[in-house]
Amino acid sequence: MESKEIFVDYNGWGSSYNYFPVLYLISLTFHILTGVDLLTIMVRIAPIIGGLTAIIFYYIMMELTKNRKISLLSSSLLAVAPFHVYQTSHAAPLTVGHFFMLLSILFFIKYRRNVKFLPLLLLSTIVLILSHHLTTYFYLITILGMIAWRNFKFEISKKENLYDLTYLIVASALTFSYWRFVAKPVYYSFMKSGLHLLPWQVITLYFFVVFLSFFLASRLRGNRRICGILSKISSGWYRKFPRVLIASFVGILLLEIPFLFFEIPTAYIKMNFTAMLLSVPTVLFSSIAIAGAPCLSMKKERSFLQGWLIAITLSLLYSLITTNTTLYPYRHMEYLMVPMSACAAFGIVEIGNRAKKINTQRLKKLFGEISVEVSVFGIAMFIILSNTLTVYPAGYSFKHLDERYSEPCFHAIEWLKNNTKNNDTIATDLRLSDFVWAYGMNATFDKTNVTWSCTDWRDCLDELRGNENYSRVTYILIDDVMRNSVVYLNVDLQVHMTNESYDKFLREPFELVYRNATLDSSGEEIHWAEVYRVNWTYIEEFEERISS
Numbered sequence: 001m002e003s004k005e006i007f008v009d010y011n012g013w014g015s016s017y018n019y020f021p022v023l024y025l026i027s028l029t030f031h032i033l034t035g036v037d038l039l040t041i042m043v044r045i046a047p048i049i050g051g052l053t054a055i056i057f058y059y060i061m062m063e064l065t066k067n068r069k070i071s072l073l074s075s076s077l078l079a080v081a082p083f084h085v086y087q088t089s090h091a092a093p094l095t096v097g098h099f100f101m102l103l104s105i106l107f108f109i110k111y112r113r114n115v116k117f118l119p120l121l122l123l124s125t126i127v128l129i130l131s132h133h134l135t136t137y138f139y140l141i142t143i144l145g146m147i148a149w150r151n152f153k154f155e156i157s158k159k160e161n162l163y164d165l166t167y168l169i170v171a172s173a174l175t176f177s178y179w180r181f182v183a184k185p186v187y188y189s190f191m192k193s194g195l196h197l198l199p200w201q202v203i204t205l206y207f208f209v210v211f212l213s214f215f216l217a218s219r220l221r222g223n224r225r226i227c228g229i230l231s232k233i234s235s236g237w238y239r240k241f242p243r244v245l246i247a248s249f250v251g252i253l254l255l256e257i258p259f260l261f262f263e264i265p266t267a268y269i270k271m272n273f274t275a276m277l278l279s280v281p282t283v284l285f286s287s288i289a290i291a292g293a294p295c296l297s298m299k300k301e302r303s304f305l306q307g308w309l310i311a312i313t314l315s316l317l318y319s320l321i322t323t324n325t326t327l328y329p330y331r332h333m334e335y336l337m338v339p340m341s342a343c344a345a346f347g348i349v350e351i352g353n354r355a356k357k358i359n360t361q362r363l364k365k366l367f368g369e370i371s372v373e374v375s376v377f378g379i380a381m382f383i384i385l386s387n388t389l390t391v392y393p394a395g396y397s398f399k400h401l402d403e404r405y406s407e408p409c410f411h412a413i414e415w416l417k418n419n420t421k422n423n424d425t426i427a428t429d430l431r432l433s434d435f436v437w438a439y440g441m442n443a444t445f446d447k448t449n450v451t452w453s454c455t456d457w458r459d460c461l462d463e464l465r466g467n468e469n470y471s472r473v474t475y476i477l478i479d480d481v482m483r484n485s486v487v488y489l490n491v492d493l494q495v496h497m498t499n500e501s502y503d504k505f506l507r508e509p510f511e512l513v514y515r516n517a518t519l520d521s522s523g524e525e526i527h528w529a530e531v532y533r534v535n536w537t538y539i540e541e542f543e544e545r546i547s548s
Helices: 022-034 038-065 068-079 093-113 115-129 133-153 158-181 184-195 199-220 224-239 241-260 273-278 280-297 300-321 329-356 361-367 372-396 407-419 430-438 457-465 480-484 499-506 536-547
Strands: 425-427 475-479 487-490 493-495 510-519 525-534
Touching (some): 068 329, 093 115, 093 133, 133 184, 133 199, 133 329, 158 184, 158 199, 184 199, 241 280, 273 372, 280 300, 407 525, 430 475, 475 499, 480 525, 499 510
Antiparallel strands (some): 487 493
C-alpha cells in the first residue's frame, strides 16, 4: 500500500512469497473498505478463506455424486481433517491457494459438461497461479491424474479429450510462464531442487509425462489382464472391508512406534507418547479412508476422485523415496486430505450398511435395530468431534512448530515500530520476524540459534553482533510461545528455552523496556510478549575490562 507496487522487495524467509500477492491484495481490499489495521485484517480473513474450502468441496462432491448426504459428510470431514485444517487456519499464501485450487477443480468439472464455464475456470486458474506455487503444482498433477485415469478406465470422446488436454496445456503454460518471467525464485530454485534438473528440463519432462500419460491410458484401456488385476484388487479390498479397516488402524499405529526413537524423514521431529495418543482420531480417519477407497471405483463420476488420489499419492511416494526437501512428504498430507475425506465419507457409509446386517441377539438387546442413518451419524459425529478436539493439540504436542500469535505480540511490535530507528534490528523467532518485517523493521528471521538456548549472554555475542544477513541486534522480542513451547527458526531448526536461558534476559546487558499481557477472569496471564533492549554500552565496557 505504501509503495504502490504489487511485488515489493523482500529479503526474509521464503524468498518467493512476494510474488504471490493474492492474500495481500484481498487483505488490502478489506483494509480500504473497513479502515481496520492491515495485519489485523489479514490474520482474521485468511482462516475464513481457508474454512470456505469445505463448502467448495461440498459442491465438488455434489457434482460427482449427486448425493447430498455423501457431499455433506465429505465436506464436514474436510472441515476437521488433520493437516488440512492446521495449514489453512493461518495467514499464509497457501491458504488462498487451497481455496482457488478447489474452486478451479469445481469449475473444471463443470467446464467438462458445459463449455460456458471456461471463462470462470481460466480466471480461477490465473488467481491460483498468483496465490501459491506449491498448491499450483498439486493442482496441475491433480488435473493430469483425473484426465489420465478417466481415459484409462473409460472410452472418452475425442471432443472431451481435446477440451481436457487444451485446458491442461494452457494452465501449465501460464504457470511456467509466470514462474519464468515473474516469480523467478520459483523457476530457478523450486523447480530445480524439486527434481534436481534444470528448469527447462523439468518443463520438458512435465509435458513428456502429460502426453505419455494420455498415450498409455488409451493404449492400456481395455487390456483384459491389467483390468482384471485391478478389478480383483478392488473387489477383494471391498469384500474384506472390516479387515482392511482394522489392519490399517493397527498398521499406522505400529508405524508410529519407531519414530519414538528416530526422526521422521524430512520432518526432523520424533513422535512422543502424547502425540501418539492424540493421533488416534487421525489414524481412525485415515484407516476408514483407506478401507473406503474401493468405493471410488463403483461409479464413473467417482473416477475424478480416484485420479485425484492417485496423482498426489504418486507424488508422495516420489518425495519419500528421494527424501525430498522441496516437495516435502508431510506437505503432501494437507493436499491428500481432500480426496481422503471423500474416501472416509464412503467408508463411514459402508460401516453403516454393514452394521445393518449385524443380527445378533445380544446387539439387538443392547441397541435394538440399528438403522444405517443412526450408524452413519454416530460414527461421523465421533470422527468429527474427536478430530476437532485434537487437531491443534496433536500438532503442538511435538513442540516442533507452533505458529500461534496473540494480541500482546502485536502490541509489542507496535511499540517497536514507534520506538526504534531504521538501523535497529530485532532478534526473535521466524514466526514473529515475518510480522516485524511487515511493519517495516529489520528482523533476524532464522539466523539466530544460540541466543535462545544459551544461559550466558557471552555465548551468543557473535549472533548479537550480526553478520551478512542482519546488522547488530538492538532489541529482543520474546513471547509465551517462544518461552513455553518452541522457538521455531526453520523447518530443520527449532530450539527450546529453559528457565536458565530465559533468565539471562532479566540481567545486563538486557533491559526490559516493554511488556504486554492478556489475563483471564481470575487474573492469570494467558499470553504475553516482552521487549528487551540490548545495552551495547555495557557490552563494550565489559570487553574493555576483559582486554585490559
